[in-house]
Amino acid sequence: MGIKFRLTVMNFLQYAIWGAYLTSMGSYLVGVGLASHIGIFYAMQGIVSLFMPAIVGIIADRWVPAQRLLGICHLLAALFMGAAGYYALATGEGVSFGVLFTLYSLSVAFYMPTIALSNSVAYCVLEGSGYDTVKSFPPIRVWGTVGFICSMLVCDAAGFQTTYMQFVQCAVLGLVLGVYAMTLPSCPVSRGGERKSLVEALGLRAFTLFKQRKMALFFIFSMLLGVSLQITNGFANPFITSFRDIPQFASTFGANHANALISLSQVSETLCILLIPFFLKRFGIKNVMLMAMLAWVLRFGLFGLGNPGPGVWMFILSMIVYGVAFDFFNISGSLFVNKETDVAIRSSAQGLFMIMTNGIGATIGTLGAQAVVNRFVYSQTDAEVMVAGWSTSWLIFAGYALVVALVFALVFRYRHDPKTVGDVR
Known part of the structure; x- marks a missing residue:
């Protein structure tokens, strides 16, 4: 084999x-x-x-x-x-x-x-x-x-x-x-030679990058966008499934097979990986990451406006844009870190990127999203009012992503040179 x-x-x-x-x-x-x-x-x-x-x-x-x-x-x-x-x-x-x-x-x-x-x-x-x-x-x-x-x-x-x-x-x-x-x-294991300390393994030495304005802004925005990463994993299925309690949607495919619908997101993720080299070369890393941020706006907004009946096309479109939202941010961000940091702390910098996004950002995001959903959804008892609360919650998440995207576009400065894009492939 x-x-x-x-x-x-x-x-x-x-x-x-x-x-x-x-x-x-x-x-x-x-x-x-x-x-x-x-x-x-x-x-x-x-x-x-x-x-x-x-x-x-x-x-x-x-x-x-x-x-x-x-x-x-x-x-x-x-x-x-x-x-x-x-x-x-x-x-x-x-x-x-x-x-x-x-x-x-x-x-x-x-x-x-x-x-x-x-x-x-x-x-x-x-x-x-x-x-x-x-x-x-x-x-x-x-x-x-x-x-x-x-x-x-x-x-x-x-x-x-x-x-x-x-x-x-x-x-x-x-x-x-x-x-x-x-x-x-x-x-093999390395029982001798150079050993990483726990501080190095955790990526803490890379915090010196915060002395550079460009890198400090990048990591801060990585955390702010990381807030969005786990929201749909935690709440998309309960949201779509909740439509089963409303008679007009009770027999729809989406309301009864939310996982099958959500799986389109992973299909999109797989395909969008192939687009990254072209988009990086054509538009540069700032614009590619901005596309990811705007894709999160669409991801959440389409959830807020759609339903598993006549509006199921919005759900499907939300699944399709997920590939751009997830891949263009995570992979392009990782490539940016690889290009802009010294080789001596490159591994630590990648660790810091993961801490800011999947650690701090995603943790804050899921807890914050829970507070919003508790306020607008689980404080209600009527099925239709709860679905309306879900819609409000998704639009709040979309508004957050839009604010992050607009501020990022205004304050993050990065000059794109197509001739050097090969350095970050």
């Missing part, structure tokens, strides 16, 4: 685990009376991302081969997610927030580091087999998104998106990958 195929299987399972619950957990929480806690469940992913990937990375660098540690982390994450599923099964609608959140948090704490760890394993194995990682890894990584989509669709088709079974699906996939990872070629 070829090594590329084996790594493809690894990536497929890596993101299939996440896809089992990431876009549907909110609907389950609504069903068991924990709607007001959706934000903290999703914020936990950002909180653990502030420190767990760095700690696990140090362990992989110094003591435990990366592929073995990948397997251990997945087995532990699966154990706690399976425990969450069993607890939900045993208690039915009497689920306690404290118990479920604790088990879920422990699972996420071990899962989130595996995203970076799986990349490290792929790079190590490809290099050890004589492959060029720049050419060989992207076609392997794209199967991770395929795995995410397939897992979402299985969750939808099996009727798991509003039940505890999504946790069980996640746990089973985690167990499979945990065992499978142990069979991958060994990655």
